[in-house]
Amino acid sequence: MPGVAGTGGEGMLGKDTQEILIQAEGLELWRGERCLFRDLCLALPEGAVLHVSGANGCGKTSLLRVLCGLSEPEEGEIRWRGQSIRHCREDFQLAFAWLGHLNGFKAELSARENLAFSVSLRRRTDPEVRNNTLDQVGLCAVADLPCRVLSAGQKRRLSLATIMLSAARLWILDEPFTNLDAKGHSMISEMLDRHCAEGGAAIVASHQELGVEQRYLQHLEMEDTG
Amino acid sequence: MLLDFLHMGGYAGYVWSSFGLTAAVLLINLAGARRQFKQRLAFVRRRMAAGDKT
Amino acid sequence: MWKLFHQFGSPPHFYRLAGYLIPWFGAAALILILVATYGGLVLAPADYQQGDGFRIIYVHVPSASMSLFAYTLMATAAGIGLIWRIKLAHAVAAAAAPIGASFTFLALATGSIWGKPMWGTWWAWDARLTSELILLFLFLGYMSLRAANDDTGKADRASGLLAVVGVVNVPIIHYSVEWWNSLHQGATIMKLGKPAITGDMLWPLLMMIAGFGCYFATVLMIRTRSQVLQRERNTHWLKEL
């Protein structure tokens, strides 16, 4: 069974002054007759990136979905800043941004409209802030085309723009690098570095290296019980 | 005496079909439940005997 | 109280308790049903209006009441399962569905068989039969939603929610059908009303209902045990089976 996470580089501000953002104990999840993980514990301080890796089908995505409250674990407790997420669902959800396999955009709406909608669910932003974020991720040229004509890489960049603008303290990203070119890859690494520098945290499930500075990085290796 | 009991005052067909159907449904239900239980128990025992790590 | 509720809710405890109770309830059901059948078919006098045809009441009314009881029990168990996340409650709800559906079918079948001599047709849109028909669709909807979900946990919660919403609607459906039926006044003679029940007509009916109740408990416990085995994962207590 995957052991305790949180091993790895020392946090920038030293361990004790950092506040533990998200903590999980004794997580257990089954898929049908198969146990994906049991007694999984993790504690993620601010300014740290937890890199969840493991073979296909070992439950990386399921773990992330459990952590953000989409799936119900069989056993175990998840606490956001000391409070169980069952009791503080609203502030927990406002405090984190989720990027799943699916990008979460309506194909009929344009990139600009989609970005406006997803960000307005979280905070009020004025148009030019959104425009230069679109520029940052390189979507300015196609901003007004309906999303169905965008390439998979462009859609992924649009969801990265949403994550940037979400002002969320915790990012939970599932395979963020899919369909992204080298430039996109380095963009994500910079994003994560900047995010940690500002005291944020991230949980990233990926097969590739995150390219994040060592001092932020922590590892969780998921055993394949298949 | 038995004959007119069976006759049921002319409603024999309806009364006996109702009671027969009821008995059939009750027995089928009971048998189905027991068979399902036996199958499930056998499956669990086989899984326990195989002792696969869960 | 909570400790008892929790202790009884633990699957191994229920499994053993059910194993112990099933033979007793089974025997009680058998005796009650046999005596009630004898009482209903032999001892009870024929009805002055419907003659011996009225004896079908001894199977129709108990199964109709059991069908409604089964749906209510299913919805309550599902509600408990959804609110307190008790897997045993979901197991009970899953077990109650097929029994309830067969009682509903039984009530419909015996109702229409009883209707043939009274109304000359197998099916008349009588208020109670129509409500029973809609209840059958509610059961079938519940069971097909449960079958459509392959993951047991999701199936429990999705069909549980449907049962809870359904049980809120059952009284509304019942009274709307009554109201609909009473509109065209000619319905009174067609109403499958209970004929006047006197003493020695009544006790077999009550005993039959009790017998059906015990039968329901027996089959419910058998089915719940298999549902518990299907959901149970921590292996220690399974080993001693």
Add this chain to the structure above:
Amino acid sequence: MSGPLSGFGVVLARDLRLAFRRPGEMANPLLFFILITAIFPLGLSPEPELLRTVAPGILWGAALLSSLLALDLLFKSDYEDGSLEQLVLSGHSLPVMVLAKTLAHWMVSGLPLVLIAPLLASALYLPAEAWGTLMLGLLLGTPTLSLLGAMGAALTTGLGTGSALLSLLVLPLATPILIFGARGVDLAVQGMDPVGPLYLLAAILFLALSLLPLAIATAVRISLD
């Protein structure tokens, strides 16, 4: 920008904009409603007397079926492109946002039925004084149908079972609306006061408005699990 109703406006605006981006899809329930109402006279007979008596049943039955028709797509597109997850995790109250989605869907599929009902009523020789009751009844009944259908859609979203299972789940629950709606029009045709069934339809609507969004939100969370 919290506040209990904050998510409502945003989701409602997006869904309406989406609906108007594909007007073809919007017309389906309406065309289906007209088609069904046209089929029955073909099946029965053109004779006005007969059509007048069955008109309330046909109109309400057709309204019931056509409002269910478009419902299984209500959550399907959001489920498949991941935006349903974003809604659930957005921190806003899910029942409110689900109510916004159902209202948007009703405005696109339920409301047109109400507006076109008199036209079809006249095609079935329904006397003019009953049109008011028909429209009012549909106005009170179709939102409840949309709410019930939304719960069915939320329960069957991830299962790929299409609208067959959805109809099996929802139709039994929708029978009271059909009964009160059709009977109300029937009473109006006979010149009696149809206010009784209309009150009952309104009562069921407010019961649905208060309880069903909670059930729909739970159903969405379950199917996303």
